Amino acid sequence: MTTTPSTRTAAAEHRRASTIGAARKGAIYGIIVSFSGAALVGIIALLSGDFGETQGKIILTTLLMGATSITALCHLAIADRAMRTVGFVGLGASTVTLVTGVVLIWRDWNDSAFEDWLKVFIVAGVLAVSFAHTNLLLLLVGRRRRVIRIGLMVTLVMIAVVAIMIILPVVSEGEIPSVADEEWYWRLFGVVGILDVLGTVVVPVLAIFVKDASAVAVVDAAGANVAGANVAGADSAAGPGASAERLVLALPPDVAHALEQRAAADGVETAEAALTALRRGLQ
Numbered sequence: 001m002t003t004t005p006s007t008r009t010a011a012a013e014h015r016r017a018s019t020i021g022a023a024r025k026g027a028i029y030g031i032i033v034s035f036s037g038a039a040l041v042g043i044i045a046l047l048s049g050d051f052g053e054t055q056g057k058i059i060l061t062t063l064l065m066g067a068t069s070i071t072a073l074c075h076l077a078i079a080d081r082a083m084r085t086v087g088f089v090g091l092g093a094s095t096v097t098l099v100t101g102v103v104l105i106w107r108d109w110n111d112s113a114f115e116d117w118l119k120v121f122i123v124a125g126v127l128a129v130s131f132a133h134t135n136l137l138l139l140l141v142g143r144r145r146r147v148i149r150i151g152l153m154v155t156l157v158m159i160a161v162v163a164i165m166i167i168l169p170v171v172s173e174g175e176i177p178s179v180a181d182e183e184w185y186w187r188l189f190g191v192v193g194i195l196d197v198l199g200t201v202v203v204p205v206l207a208i209f210v211k212d213a214s215a216v217a218v219v220d221a222a223g224a225n226v227a228g229a230n231v232a233g234a235d236s237a238a239g240p241g242a243s244a245e246r247l248v249l250a251l252p253p254d255v256a257h258a259l260e261q262r263a264a265a266d267g268v269e270t271a272e273a274a275l276t277a278l279r280r281g282l283q
Helices: 005-048 053-078 084-106 114-140 146-171 182-209 253-266 270-282
Strands: none
Touching: 005 053, 053 084, 053 114, 084 114, 114 146, 114 182, 146 182, 253 270
8 A cells, every 4th residue: 555645744743743742741750750759758858867968969859850851841842833943952951951960969069070060050951941931932933913923022032131141150250240240230130031021921911812813714615715814725735646625614713723823833824734633633
């Protein structure tokens, strides 16, 4: 039995979705196991009265694993979107944070190389948290309302500026900011941080209440566009060898909105996103 390009595409999409789903489950299990382990070790240490350096390091390690699992889950939120590269970069930052953190916890804190490891850990940690923050907001990247798009762009810039302003003093060993510029530097940091928090709260709330207009096509049996929406590329999206017949669907507003978002996030036509969703559902 031969396979068509559309069948192979659907199979590849299914494998990718399964892999991402498994990774998300792994991150969730990591969060649960890590924090449960830290709680268990703490309870045992407190009840037994034997809380030493080793027990403390075990708790720190499990807490670190839980924290990095949370950031990993945020990165995986867009792993099936067009902006997935940003998510993978965030996963890399979280991995570096976990590795360097474990090294710092278990090595001799009086070692001369401790400060170098600490710098890498702080920089990677800041990047991991910043990318986690960014990736959650990027779930809104498909929205077409101007106020949401502008608010999202400004907030993402503020996240980047906050991260840079934290990292610069670390990598420069305190030379940035200079003594003369220190006051205005941290005042500016405070302003940017406030705008960061403001955008993080306001933009998602606006996205809930300010809905995009429907762009899902409604066609008659002859294929004529009767809703004034986007139907371009419907035939090409069906793939080689597809029938010329059309199936006309009247989508509820919530389904239409979800389909629009997926098409915008993946950078494809609405018709192609609909066909991909149908193929996934029929497997």
